[in-house]
Amino acid sequence: MSIRILEPGFNVTIQDLGRASFQHLGVPVSGAVSPVALKIGNALVGNKPGTACLEIRLIGPTIEVLCDAIRVALTGTITEIELIGENGSCRPANQSLVLKKGQKFKIGTISDSGSAYLAIEGGFNLPEVYGSLSTYVRGSIGGFSGKALEQGDEIPLNSGNAEDRGELRVSNLAALEENGPLRIIFGPQKDFFKKESIRDFLTSPYLITRDADRMGMRLDGPVLKHERGYNIVSDGIVTGAIQVPGTGQPIVLLADHQTTGGYPKMATVISADISRMGRLRPGDTVKFMQVTADEAEKARFEHEKMILSAISGFVNADPWLDEKALYTENLISGFL
Amino acid sequence: MSPGNSPSNPVFLSAGDTALVIQYGEVVDVSINRTVRQLAHAVRQLDIPGIVDIVPTMRSLMIHYDPLSLTKQSLINAVQPLLANLEELEENNKKWLIPVCYEGEFAPDIDEVAKTTNITIDEIVRQHTLLELEVFMMGFLPGFPYIGLLPEVFDLPRRIEPRVYIPPRSISVAARQTTIYTINSPGGWHLIGRTPVDFYDANRDEPILVCAGDRIKFKSIPSSEFAEIEKDVKSGNYNLELE
Numbered sequence: 001m002s003i004r005i006l007e008p009g010f011n012v013t014i015q016d017l018g019r020a021s022f023q024h025l026g027v028p029v030s031g032a033v034s035p036v037a038l039k040i041g042n043a044l045v046g047n048k049p050g051t052a053c054l055e056i057r058l059i060g061p062t063i064e065v066l067c068d069a070i071r072v073a074l075t076g077t078i079t080e081i082e083l084i085g086e087n088g089s090c091r092p093a094n095q096s097l098v099l100k101k102g103q104k105f106k107i108g109t110i111s112d113s114g115s116a117y118l119a120i121e122g123g124f125n126l127p128e129v130y131g132s133l134s135t136y137v138r139g140s141i142g143g144f145s146g147k148a149l150e151q152g153d154e155i156p157l158n159s160g161n162a163e164d165r166g167e168l169r170v171s172n173l174a175a176l177e178e179n180g181p182l183r184i185i186f187g188p189q190k191d192f193f194k195k196e197s198i199r200d201f202l203t204s205p206y207l208i209t210r211d212a213d214r215m216g217m218r219l220d221g222p223v224l225k226h227e228r229g230y231n232i233v234s235d236g237i238v239t240g241a242i243q244v245p246g247t248g249q250p251i252v253l254l255a256d257h258q259t260t261g262g263y264p265k266m267a268t269v270i271s272a273d274i275s276r277m278g279r280l281r282p283g284d285t286v287k288f289m290q291v292t293a294d295e296a297e298k299a300r301f302e303h304e305k306m307i308l309s310a311i312s313g314f315v316n317a318d319p320w321l322d323e324k325a326l327y328t329e330n331l332i333s334g335f336l
Numbered sequence: 337m338s339p340g341n342s343p344s345n346p347v348f349l350s351a352g353d354t355a356l357v358i359q360y361g362e363v364v365d366v367s368i369n370r371t372v373r374q375l376a377h378a379v380r381q382l383d384i385p386g387i388v389d390i391v392p393t394m395r396s397l398m399i400h401y402d403p404l405s406l407t408k409q410s411l412i413n414a415v416q417p418l419l420a421n422l423e424e425l426e427e428n429n430k431k432w433l434i435p436v437c438y439e440g441e442f443a444p445d446i447d448e449v450a451k452t453t454n455i456t457i458d459e460i461v462r463q464h465t466l467l468e469l470e471v472f473m474m475g476f477l478p479g480f481p482y483i484g485l486l487p488e489v490f491d492l493p494r495r496i497e498p499r500v501y502i503p504p505r506s507i508s509v510a511a512r513q514t515t516i517y518t519i520n521s522p523g524g525w526h527l528i529g530r531t532p533v534d535f536y537d538a539n540r541d542e543p544i545l546v547c548a549g550d551r552i553k554f555k556s557i558p559s560s561e562f563a564e565i566e567k568d569v570k571s572g573n574y575n576l577e578l579e
Binding site: 020021022023024025026027028129130136138139140141146184185186187188189232233234235236237238239240241258259260261265268269270271272293296297300301304 | 349350351352353354355357359362363364376388389390391392393394395396397398400403404407408473474475476477478479480518519520536538543544547548
């Protein structure tokens with residue numbers, strides 16, 4: 001029961017919702033940079049919300065099904081799944097589908113998002129490290145041998161077949177397409193910055209530079225000037241923290257960030273907007289908007305409601321015509 | 337006294353809507369770190385549902401929480417009563433005796449440190465192995481401990497040019513603290529030795545060796561014994577416990 005990686009794509013890793021409870025040992029949380037897409041993908045294939053998926057950033061893999069059948073769903077993008085050897089036929093993202101043994105399929109360039117997820121019914125049969133399958137490549141922790149997928153890897157699955165049942169499609173993409181400014185709460189070190197820089201930060205767009213990975217994204221925009229220096233005694237860090245080193249160009253920290261660090265953090269992106277942040281890609285611009293702690297808490301509940309409504313709004317996906325079966329069963333003349 | 341510098345009157349800072357920072361100061365101070373760890377212990381004892389992790393650092397405690405089960409205010413309300421009544425930590429942490437080779441290629445910066453501090457290499461080794469030290473906090477890398485306080489001779493600034501690559505198991509010093517690099521990493525501390533012990537090993541049942549509060553003493557070993565000790569550590573035949 002497994003799939004084989006024919007082409008690895010670019011830095012494709014196995015991620016779930018991460019290991020949040022080992023930061024006191026210096027272990028980064030890791031996990032999906034865009035948890036919403038992961039949860040919706042899992043719901044489409046009937047998994048628990050936090051089941052590990054393949055996280056795809058920029059370029060997806062080509063995969064062969066080695067077991068009887070698998071049920072998959074691609075989310076976080078509108079890029080289609082290309083079925084190889086089916087005259088280039090494609091299947092849309094954001095719906096479940098079953099792929100049979102021997103089927104090769106390709107997820108090409110992801111051009112509309114910084115992260116996409118391939119959920120597979122049953123998930124991967126891999127050992128948990130500190131309670132999670134998430135891959136932290138720098139520390140060789142978790143996932144498939146602690147690394148990004150490579151050509152020839154055979155990834156074991158928990159399920160080698162896909163029960164016959166209706167396929168599902170996301171009808172309401174709102175939860176996956178939220179945009180607008182990223183909402184922030186100032187602090188913990190807002191007082192380290194000059195007043196005019198705090199204003200610049202809220203009024204100017206910032207560009208996501210190419211210096212972006214699962215640890216963080218370096219932004220380019222008005223320089224944020226320190227009032228009280230840029231070396232602080234290290235303190236804790238959360239995902240979404242916006243730290244500003246000596247250059248004055250902010251870095252937004254993502255899932256693989258260090259657990260502690262010594263640069264002042266001007267502000268923190270609220271948890272309701274973390275998934276949105278994880279969809280940003282180099283070349284995108286982003287603006288920031290201040291909210292209060294109360295507003296952040298409300299926003300998070302709204303956000304969870306939106307995910308639930310996306311899932312309860314799933315509709316039946318039209319079954320795609322299995323042309324080969326139609327031919328072999330000699331039904332084609334009467335059918336089409 | 338600036339806000340947050342009083343042991344019973346720290347400041348509460350927000351780190352977004354998923355973590356609360358309780359800050360006792362903005363400087364490296366062993367007594368602040370001790371207070372932070374006492375608070376960490378006290379919060380852990382409360383066992384509040386919704387707390388995800390409790391991370392002590394030199395100057396503050398970060399409490400990670402799930403905003404769907406806990407509000408910032410309810411967390412502050414729960415923590416506030418603890419502040420005035422922190423208790424001395426019980427000494428039930430592990431004690432380690434860690435072998436270190438301070439020779440040759442294992443100690444690329446030891447000559448420079450000797451020059452800067454104007455003492456002999458033998459004296460550096462003596463001072464680094466002299467005291468029973470304490471793990472103040474964990475951070476930076478998986479299993480990476482901040483250990484101190486070393487004797488004053490190690491009150492060194494970081495290197496002007498940080499290294500891009502530091503091999504795992506490197507023993508480094510700066511600002512009267514010492515640490516062991518656990519995975520390949522950049523870093524700015526001075527490398528004065530190498531241990532055959534893995535402070536992090538992904539393939540071990542318990543990948544991370546030490547935690548905040550543990551005691552550590554270093555012990556000098558000659559390079560001629562390094563490989564042998566390395567083998568014994570790996571097979572579990574080397575005693576790392578400090579009597």
